[in-house]
Amino acid sequence: MIRIAIVDDHAMLRAGLRQFLAEQPDLAVVAEAADGRAAMDIVRRGEVDVVLLDITMPGQSGVDVLAAIRARSPALPVLMLSGHAEAHYAATLLRLGASGYLNKDCDPDELVKAVRTVARGRKFITAAMAERLAEGLGRGDDKPLHEQLSERELQVFLRLAGGETIGQLATSLSLSVKTVSTYRSRVMGKLLLGSNSDLTYYALKNGLIQ
Structure with missing residues (x-):
């Protein structure tokens, strides 16, 4: 069973x-x-x-x-x-x-x-x-940009896209605000985005959040 x-x-x-x-x-x-x-x-x-x-x-x-x-x-x-x-x-x-x-x-x-x-x-x-x-296979440059994110980067990305603040993220993930800010910067760089509203739009456009 x-x-x-x-x-x-x-x-x-x-x-x-x-x-x-x-x-x-x-x-x-x-x-x-x-x-x-x-x-x-x-x-x-x-x-x-x-x-x-x-x-x-x-x-x-x-x-x-x-x-x-x-x-x-x-x-x-x-x-x-x-x-x-x-x-x-x-x-x-x-x-x-x-x-x-x-x-x-x-x-x-x-x-x-x-x-x-x-x-x-x-x-x-x-x-x-x-x-x-x-x-x-063999077409790595065709992959969606979010597939380049690490596990922690993906967590931070989805939560920011969902409207959480850096302070809220730091508390819920037991990380410092500085560390979360660093993850946010990495996400922004990998996804070629400039703001949290861009993150939300990217997530909605790619069906990652509802």
């Missing part, structure tokens, strides 16, 4: 996933969380085999939670779910340690396949994403 935790701030989506997954004889939803703090409580208990993690949540983003899970339980498979088009995020999240990535509008059977795949310790990407990654 594959034990699953669903981490998403939308109760109706969790209920829908729980009901569908319960119909599979080898899958069981044993835990749910609506935010990153509750998700880490589940991970610390060590009672799940796969985490289904939403990319967009209040407080900690899915990227933040993924980083925390990787630090706490590096072998625990994390399958990312998002309302964003997979092409915008998949390559970056796989590089940051996700086991797979699916759009929330995917075929339910594909979700089941993904859960079973990552539970076996393998990565999961859709056929469309595999084709995109194959096409990108």
Whole structure:
């Protein structure tokens, strides 16, 4: 039996996933969380085999939670779910340690396949994403600029784009204001942007935030 935790701030989506997954004889939803703090409580208990993690949540983003899970339980498979088009995020999240990535509008059977795949310790990407990654081989200069960001830079970028201030970021990430400012400067340089409003526009344009 594959034990699953669903981490998403939308109760109706969790209920829908729980009901569908319960119909599979080898899958069981044993835990749910609506935010990153509750998700880490589940991970610390060590009672799940796969985490289904939403990319967009209040407080900690899915990227933040993924980083925390990787630090706490590096072998625990994390399958990312998002309302964003997979092409915008998949390559970056796989590089940051996700086991797979699916759009929330995917075929339910594909979700089941993904859960079973990552539970076996393998990565999961859709056929469309595999084709995109194959096409990108040897064409590194065609990659979106945000795929150049490190894990911490991506965290800072998404939070700034979402409206957080440098001071708020410093507190939530337990970093100094100077350090966060340095990360912000690196992000701006890599993305060729000049202001926080530019960051927000870039994130919206590329489907990285809603």
